[in-house]
Amino acid sequence: MRNIIKKYDEIINKVDSLVLDNNIIDLLQRSCYTENRSYLSEYPSIIIYLSYRLANCDDNEHSKLLYNRVNYYLHELLKSIKLNSRNNISMCYGFSGYVYALKLLPKRSKEYSKLLETLETILVSLTRDRLSEIKKSNKVKEEYIDVIQGVSS
Numbered sequence: 001m002r003n004i005i006k007k008y009d010e011i012i013n014k015v016d017s018l019v020l021d022n023n024i025i026d027l028l029q030r031s032c033y034t035e036n037r038s039y040l041s042e043y044p045s046i047i048i049y050l051s052y053r054l055a056n057c058d059d060n061e062h063s064k065l066l067y068n069r070v071n072y073y074l075h076e077l078l079k080s081i082k083l084n085s086r087n088n089i090s091m092c093y094g095f096s097g098y099v100y101a102l103k104l105l106p107k108r109s110k111e112y113s114k115l116l117e118t119l120e121t122i123l124v125s126l127t128r129d130r131l132s133e134i135k136k137s138n139k140v141k142e143e144y145i146d147v148i149q150g151v152s153s
Contacts, residue, residue, distance in 0.1 A: 043077035044119055
């Protein structure tokens with residue numbers, strides 16, 4: 001059991017150092033192939049992870065770092081949504097994990113409720129807009145496939 005806990009701590013420390021890095025998005029992009037970059041696949045999962053770590057952190061100095069990074073990625077998410085000329089919401093690349101987190105985390109930690117409600121409102125709104133766009137175009141485009149597949153499943 002001690003070995004498992006030690007290994008877990010090692011992994012968490014590595015992930016923390018990666019997530020606290022300013023270039024996390026670039027590092028993620030280099031680590032996996034993505035044809036179409038989508039803010040849904042990156043920012044919400046990072047925000048959820050950092051918030052979870054923050055809610056369970058006892059170290060004041062580390063808490064400040066985590067808090068600053070949560071705020072940074074929330075602003076990046078909002079900026080990305082505002083700056084994109086078109087809605088590039090995606091229903092894959094982590095969407096199912098995000099939905100699972102929305103269901104699970106508030107049960108474990110009350111601090112998550114407001115954060116997740118805010119993210120959910122933003123992302124559900126973007127998904128509705130994207131579905132309206134698909135319906136109005138009345139065409140099948142490659143960029144619509146992940147949204148259609150995600151909603152239908």
